[in-house]
Amino acid sequence: MTSREQIRRLLVAFPLVGLSAGLAARYAGAAELAVAAFFVATLPVLAFLLADAVSSLKRGEFGIDLLAALSMTGALAFGETLAAAIVALMYAGGSYLEVLADRRARREMTALLERAPRTALRYRDGHTEEVAVETVLPGDRLLIRRGDVIPADGELLSGMAVLDQSALTGEAEPVRQASGGSLLSGATNVGDAFDMTARRAAAESTYAGIVRLVEKAQAAKAPMARLADRYALFFLAATLAGVAATWWVTGDPLRVVAVLVVATPCPLILAVPVALMSGVSSAARRGILLKGGRVIEAIASVRSVVLDKTGTLTVGRPGLTEIRSADGYEQDALLQLAASLDIACKHPMASALVAAAKRKELSLSQPERVVETPGEGVEGYVDGHYVVVGGRRFAEARWRGHDVSCRWEKAATPAGTSVVHVLVDGARAGELHFSDRVRAGARSVFDTLRGNGVENIVLATGDAEAAARHMASGLGFDRVLSNLSSDQKVLSVLSERKNGAVMMVGDGVNDAPALAAADIGVAMGARGSAASVEAADAVLLLDDLGLLVPVFSIARRTMRIAYQSMIAGIVLSIAAMGFAAAGYLDPVAGALLQEAIDLAVVLNALRALSSGREAADG
Ligand code: ADP
Ligand code: MG
Numbered sequence: 001m002t003s004r005e006q007i008r009r010l011l012v013a014f015p016l017v018g019l020s021a022g023l024a025a026r027y028a029g030a031a032e033l034a035v036a037a038f039f040v041a042t043l044p045v046l047a048f049l050l051a052d053a054v055s056s057l058k059r060g061e062f063g064i065d066l067l068a069a070l071s072m073t074g075a076l077a078f079g080e081t082l083a084a085a086i087v088a089l090m091y092a093g094g095s096y097l098e099v100l101a102d103r104r105a106r107r108e109m110t111a112l113l114e115r116a117p118r119t120a121l122r123y124r125d126g127h128t129e130e131v132a133v134e135t136v137l138p139g140d141r142l143l144i145r146r147g148d149v150i151p152a153d154g155e156l157l158s159g160m161a162v163l164d165q166s167a168l169t170g171e172a173e174p175v176r177q178a179s180g181g182s183l184l185s186g187a188t189n190v191g192d193a194f195d196m197t198a199r200r201a202a203a204e205s206t207y208a209g210i211v212r213l214v215e216k217a218q219a220a221k222a223p224m225a226r227l228a229d230r231y232a233l234f235f236l237a238a239t240l241a242g243v244a245a246t247w248w249v250t251g252d253p254l255r256v257v258a259v260l261v262v263a264t265p266c267p268l269i270l271a272v273p274v275a276l277m278s279g280v281s282s283a284a285r286r287g288i289l290l291k292g293g294r295v296i297e298a299i300a301s302v303r304s305v306v307l308d309k310t311g312t313l314t315v316g317r318p319g320l321t322e323i324r325s326a327d328g329y330e331q332d333a334l335l336q337l338a339a340s341l342d343i344a345c346k347h348p349m350a351s352a353l354v355a356a357a358k359r360k361e362l363s364l365s366q367p368e369r370v371v372e373t374p375g376e377g378v379e380g381y382v383d384g385h386y387v388v389v390g391g392r393r394f395a396e397a398r399w400r401g402h403d404v405s406c407r408w409e410k411a412a413t414p415a416g417t418s419v420v421h422v423l424v425d426g427a428r429a430g431e432l433h434f435s436d437r438v439r440a441g442a443r444s445v446f447d448t449l450r451g452n453g454v455e456n457i458v459l460a461t462g463d464a465e466a467a468a469r470h471m472a473s474g475l476g477f478d479r480v481l482s483n484l485s486s487d488q489k490v491l492s493v494l495s496e497r498k499n500g501a502v503m504m505v506g507d508g509v510n511d512a513p514a515l516a517a518a519d520i521g522v523a524m525g526a527r528g529s530a531a532s533v534e535a536a537d538a539v540l541l542l543d544d545l546g547l548l549v550p551v552f553s554i555a556r557r558t559m560r561i562a563y564q565s566m567i568a569g570i571v572l573s574i575a576a577m578g579f580a581a582a583g584y585l586d587p588v589a590g591a592l593l594q595e596a597i598d599l600a601v602v603l604n605a606l607r608a609l610s611s612g613r614e615a616a617d618g
Contacts, residue, residue, distance in 0.1 A: 005103070008096040011048055015041040015089035022085060038081035045088040046072045067236055071260040075587060078253045083261050083587030090595050094270045097602060101277040104609075116207065117151040123195075133202040140198045144189045152198040153205040156181045162191025180358060182351075200346070235570065239263040239577070246581040254587065258580035262590040263573060270598065271565035271605045278608035279558030286550050287542040295537045298520050299555035303500030305454050305548075306493055306514070309461035309468060310418070310436060311507035312524050312545070313475075316348040318418060318434035320356035325430035334430045336362045338389045338422045340382045344370040347508065349420055350378070352434055353389070375462040375486055375510025377421075388423035392464060393483060400426030416470035418463050436471075439545045443475050452552040456499055460484055460492045462510060489514035505548070507532055522551070558608040569601040 018041025026034035049069045056065075068091050075084035120136050121128040121143040128143050133151045136142065141157065144150055150163075161177040165187040174190050177183060183196055186207030202208055239260070246252075246259050276293025283290050290296060307313050323331040339357035342350035344367050357364060367387075370380035377390015379398060388398045413419055413433060420432040446457050458479045461468045468482040481492050489506075493514045496502045504511070504518035512535040515521030523536035524543065533539055540547040573594065580590050 005099050007048075008092070008099045011045055011092040012089070012096045014044045015085055015092055017041070019085045019089055022082070026082075035079075035081050038085040039076070041085035042072055042076060042081070042088040045092050046076075049091065067239060068264045071257075071264045074260045075257050078257045080254070080257045080261075080587040083257065083591045086588065086591035086595065087261055087264050090264070090591070090598060094598060094602070098270060098273050098277075101274045101281075101606070104277070104281055117149045117202075120151040120202070121145070121148075136198050136202045138198055138200055142196050142198060143193060144196055145193045146189055146191065148189050149207075150183050150185050150187050150189065150196070151205070151207075152202040153185045153200045154183050154196045154198040156183055157195040157197055159194055160191070161189065161194045161196075163187040164190045182355075204346075235263075238574070242577050242581060250581070250583070252583070255581060255583055258585050258587045258590040259577050261587050262576040262580050262585065262594045264594055271569055271601045272562045274602055275558055275562035275565060275605040275608045278606055279554055282558075282609050283551070283554050286547065286554070287540065287544075288547055288551055288554070289539040289541055291537045295520060296555045296558050298501060298537070299503070299551060300453075300559040301501045302454060302503045302520060302552075304456035304458065304496040304502045305449060306458045306460050306489075306496060306502060306504045306518070308489075308504075308506035308508060308511050308514075308524075309459060309463055309471060311348045312505050312511075313442060313459060313471060314436040314438055316436065316507065318349060318352040318436040320352065320432060321414075321417060321435050322433040323430065324433070326428050329424070329429050331430075332360060332362060334422055334424075335360065335432065336364065337382050337385065337387050337424060337429070338420070338432060340365040341367045341370065341378055341380050341387045341389050343367060344380070345372050345378050347372075347375070347378075348436075349418065349434060353420070353432065356432075375484075375489075375508055386425050389420060391462065391483075392419065392421055395421035395423055395428075398423060398426070399428065413466070416467055418467045438471055438475070441546055445546055445548055446476055448549050449552060452556060454552075456496060458492065458496060460489050460504075460514070462489075486510040486513050490517045493518045505545075511535075522548070561605060561608045565601045565605040568604070569597060572597045572601075 018037050018039075022034040022037030022041060025031075025037055046069060049065050049072070053066045053069055068087065072084050072087050072091075075081070075087065117133055119130050120133050122131050122136065123141040123143065136152050140152075142151070142154070144161075156177050156179055158179050160179070161181070161183065163175050163177060163183070165175050165184060175187075182199075184207075185200075185202065185205035242259050242263065243256055247256050273293060276296050279296045280290045280293055283296075310316055310318070320335075323335060325331045325334045335353070335357050339353045339362065342353045343364060344350075354364070365383050368381040370378060372378040373390070373394060377388065377394035379386070379388045379390075381387065388395055414435075417433045417435050420434065422429045422432065449457065456478045457476065458481065459468060459472050459477050460481045462484050463482060465480075465482040468480050472480045481488075484492065489504075489511065490513045493502050493504050494517060497519075501519040503520040503522060504514045505522040505524060506512075506515055507524040509531045512531040515523065515532055515535040515537075520538060521532075521536040523532040523539045524545070538551065540551075576585065576590065576593050576597065579585050585593065
């Protein structure tokens with residue numbers, strides 16, 4: 001239990017005990033004792049509220065909690081101690097409920113954290129030793145027992161592995177991997193024990209990024225009821241006007257207190273956070289991780305969606321279709337040099353290169369002094385040669401051609417191919433052609449998004465224009481932006497801002513700055529880079545673009561419920577204030593009525609918990 005939760009629980013205990021003791025005393029005829037008990041019930045809650053209100057005023061925020069404090073003070077001042085104690089219980093109970101909703105929302109995420117492996121079995125001198133996962137380095141040989149969660153991305157050394165990847169891909173069926181196959185951190189070994197070689201340190205592996213994100217989400221403060229606070233001033237003004245009018249017309253302090261008590265805006269304080277946390281929770285159940293309730297509010301207002309190409313719009317497993325080597329280079333030698341350099345990279349194109357080389361059973365060399373420019377290319381030394389691998393612009397900038405002003409001629413490439421250029425010792429050595437598949441159902445996902453208020457869908461890629469246009473054709477993009485560096489991706493996100501809030505969806509290291517710059521950054525799947533997962537506000541834990549549909553439908557439904565609860569709460573409260581002013585409600589009855597309104601409103605807000613499947617399919 002967190003300390004915050006303990007404080008809230010303690011805060012409920014005071015009014016609960018004080019109220020019961022006071023009622024008992026009153027029943028027994030000890031009126032003065034009863035008043036004392038009601039004071040004890042109210043004061044700690046009032047003190048907490050005032051401290052909270054002062055600190056939020058200092059931050060320049062106007063909290064609606066102030067009204068609750070005002071009504072408790074008023075009730076105490078006019079000797080309506082029972083009503084004050086009821087308001088205290090209502091407020092404390094409400095904020096405890098908020099904590100419970102919050103905890104429920106975190107439960108799904110906590111399950112993810114608990115699975116994270118803390119140790120790994122590493123071979124050393126023919127023996128295994130248990131080491132902390134942080135110390136696992138690329139190249140380490142690890143033993144994965146049945147039931148273990150794979151601690152780092154890598155590959156299977158021998159035999160066969162049967163893995164449960166459901167936490168990563170949503171695929172419930174166990175997946176088989178043969179020797180040499182790649183293994184994702186976070187998958188569970190549901191077959192026999194096997195040996196693997198780590199390709200990446202655990203901290204840089206996919207799963208670690210997700211776990212860090214979850215931890216960050218958990219450390220974040222519960223979502224502020226920003227929505228309620230926006231109306232706080234209005235509500236405070238309305239209440240004070242009501243109070244003043246009641247006093248002026250009736251001159252009856254009892255009625256004034258009754259009005260104040262029913263005006264206590266607990267539905268406002270509660271409904272929104274409860275709905276938002278419920279939304280976060282229902283998203284988590286669908287495999288969508290949201291960094292808190294604030295994200296839901298932002299998603300509901302998104303007008304433009306910017307997508308990265310490789311790994312986001314496409315499956316991200318490009319296949320090698322052709323090798324064009326320059327004179328003097330063997331095709332295999334070219335592939336061997338390029339793939340050796342790309343061992344050091346996590347880019348989908350790099351993985352594709354390495355996989356293609358493996359398939360040809362080329363033996364790869366250890367690259368040295370590798371420098372990667374994320375999303376553009378990589379340079380370094382392989383077997384003593386300076387090798388450059390990457391997009392056209394990247395390669396051209398490093399080409400030591402005889403005449404730099406004479407750019408190399410553009411050879412015709414089949415539609416939709418991504419070209420990776422290779423330079424060896426500054427000279428052109430050839431090109432490798434790759435083709436990737438657009439994710440199934442992308443078009444219908446976009447159509448659904450448009451039905452959810454999205455007006456602009458933009459493709460922003462580091463790849464060449466021809467490849468980008470080909471992939472985008474028939475999908476209904478409003479704009480296709482190609483040849484972008486990381487920084488230019490940020491600019492394209494910022495320029496979409498003129499149309500309203502922007503969501504960026506990406507997977508690569510080169511997408512991370514753009515994900516951070518967008519109002520909402522969404523990282524694609526567990527296969528996305530750790531950097532993108534960290535920069536994002538939301539992560540699709542399953543490698544499925546279709547999850548964008550529930551992202552929007554859950555956010556919109558949650559906001560609808562939040563507004564509905566809040567407005568219903570305000571309307572009911574205002575009606576009750578009218579009754580109180582007219583003298584139909586004494587302070588105690590008013591407090592009880594307000595409590596009933598609260599309960600109804602919070603129960604309504606909890607409906608957001610179920611905004612999963614029906615909303616997505618409907
Ligand atoms: P995006 O994900 O932004 O849509 P890509 O990831 O497809 O764009 O990257 C664009 C181009 O960058 C690729 O087509 C490829 O030529 C080049 N590239 C970037 N990094 C590498 C790398 N490590 N190895 C090979 N090519 C790379
Ligand atoms: Mg990408």
